[in-house]
Amino acid sequence: MDQLVDVILPCLDEAQALPGVLRALPPGFRPLVVDNGSRDGTPDVAAGLGARVVHEARKGYGAAVHAGLEAATTDVVAFLDADGSLDPAELPGMVALLDGGTGNADLVAGRRRPQGRGAWPWHARAGNAAISALLRRRGVPVHDIAPVRVARRTALLDLGVADRAFGYPLELLVRAGAAGWRITEVDVAYRPRTGGRSKVSGSVRGTVRAARDMAGVLR
Helix, strand or coil: CCCCEEEEEEECCCCCCHHHHHHHCCCCEEEEEEECCCCCCHHHHHHHCCCEEEECCCCCHHHHHHHHHHHCCCCEEEECCCCCCECHHHHHHHHHCEECCCECECEEEEEEEECCCCCCCHHHHHHHHHHHHHHHHCCCCCCCCCCCEEEEHHHHHHHCCCCCCCCHHHHHHHHHHHCCCCEEEEEEEECCCCCCCCCCCCCHHHHHHHHHHHHHHHC
């Protein structure tokens, strides 16, 4: 791969899983860890492994992701959860599908395919399926509001995504669809996380909170 890609990794207490994720990043994919108030030493772990660390004081998945987007310096950026559930080895193939590579997409989004028991609890999968169906009715061709995606940094900033909570990835897709972006969805393996409990799918309460944030985007 000839170009550098900043990989934005929003983190809240991911010290256990983060080393494996960072070590698995392919050559040319540069980690940008956005710490969102961790208390388990996540920033020190990231810095010790050579990652660039950005601190975002405002709580929320969207706040962390957007802070990373603003701090990134590469033309193409990737977003990836730092909990070990997604394989960084998927990223080069996704980047290749962008316009200018082997494909013609403006945004490449992952569609999670669970690998192993407990990778994706029923309540999280059901909520995701319902919201994705609403998106398809709007003409956005996705089946998952996945936490792994790649696109060009300037174009993403120009979308003007405003949500700073769990509705961020959904609003990104809504705005991209409205802007006429060519969106390609690809299957990605989704494994049980390697540390801690998910802030979203780890409990029914977390899933409901995320669904509430996303529902606000669709109003």
